[in-house]
Amino acid sequence: MKKMLLVGGDRRMACLADLLEHQGFQVETMGLRSGEIVHSDWADAVLFAYPFSVRNGVIPTLTGEKLHPETILEKIRENTLLITGKGMEGYIRQETPRLKRYTDAAVLEKRNAELSAEAAVCESMLHSRLALMDSNVLVTGYGLFGRALALRLKTLNAKVWIAARREQQRRQAEADGMQTVSILEMADVLPEMNLILNTVPARIFAEFHFKQIPNDCWLLELASAPYGFDAESARTMGIACAQLPGLPARYSPESAAMALMEAVMELTGEAAL
Secondary structure, eight states: OOEEEEEEHHHHHHHHHHHHHHHOEEEEHHHHHHHHOOGGGOOOOEEEEBBBBBBBTTBBBOOOOOOOOHHHHSSTTOOOEEEOOOOOOSSSSSTTTEEEGGGHHHHHHHHHHHHHHHHHHHHHHHTOSSGGGGGGEHHHHOOOHHHHHHHHHHHOOOOOEEEEESSSHHHHHHTOEEEEEGGGGGTTTGGOSSSEEEEEOOOOOOHHHTTTTTTTTTEEEEEETOOOOOOHHHHHHTTTEEOOOHHHHHHHHHHHHHHHHHHHHHHHHHOOO
C-alpha cells in the first residue's frame, strides 16, 4: 500500500505528506498544496483530514479550496482504504469494509494529548499577567489531556485544581498532588482562580458559573465541539475567554504529523523505514 492521497487538513497534514514521501510512499494531496493535480482513483489509501474530516459540509483545507466529501468519495475505487477523522459519519456507510478511523490507532490519543498539553501551557502563559508559579489554575476534566496538562502546570509550580465528574478521576488527581472538586461543586472555587482551562467537550459552564469568575481571570476553551461553555455568553458577561482549537497543528505541526504517521502505519499495517 504505497500510494496515498491526503485530502484536506491543516499544517500537520501537510507535514504528514512530507513525512510519508520520505518513507517512500507515493503521495498526492488535495487542499494542502498549491498547484495540485489529482486523480483520486489512483490511491491505495485515502487519508482524510484529522481530527475533523468534515465541518459544515465541507472538508477543511489549507488552500481555501472547497472540497465536498461526497465528490471525493464517488471517485474512489471500491477497494480503497479510507482513514477518516470526525464528521464523515453521514457520508460513509458504516459497513464499508475498508473504513478505519484515526482514533482506532492506540498510539494517537495519548501522543495527541501530550502535544495539546504542551501547547496549552504556552497559551496559559500568553493569556495571563501572572507567572504560572503565582497562579491558581483550574483544569476541568482529567482524561488523558486534562491530566497531561495539569502535570505540566504543577511542574511549573502552579497551584492546580481539578474539577472532574468521576470520583475515580478525582482520586487519581489527588494522588498526583492536585486539589480536586466535583464538576457540580466547582462554582465554589471559581472566585479564587487566575486561569480556567477547559478540556471537557460538553457544556459544563452555565451563567451562574460566569458570575463567580473574577474579571482578571482568563477562561480558555481547549476542548472540541460542543465545547465546555458558550463563548459569546461568557463575553457578554464580561469574561475574558478564548477558543483554542487545533493546538498541536499550531504549535508543533511536525511532531503532530509524526504522531499521525505512527497511526497511519498502524492502521495500514505498513512498517516505517
